[in-house]
Amino acid sequence: MSIQSHLDELKRRHAAIQQEINRELAHPGSDPLRLAELKRKKLVLKDQITRTATAATVH
Template sequence: MSIQSHLQELKRRHAAIEQELSRELSSPASDPLRVAELKRRKLVLKDQMSKLNGTFTVH
């Protein structure tokens, strides 16, 4: 898998978690533990994307 395709997959997963998080937060009976877990997973993906984007940086 190329870096670009891996980055695209991470972005896709990040967007899916964002949608799931939005649904959870809009629910009147949202679970705070579920919200925290989704936010953690989203942050992990964001960190991975940042690392991959760093490989493209030209100095």
């Protein structure tokens, strides 16, 4: 897998989690623990995207 395709996959997963967050927030009885977990996963992906993009520019 090339670095660019890996970055694209990470970005796709990041966007999918954001959509899940938006769906969860649209419901008045949203689960705060689920939201926190989704946000944590999104942040982990963002960190991976940043590290991968930085590594790609160094090489």
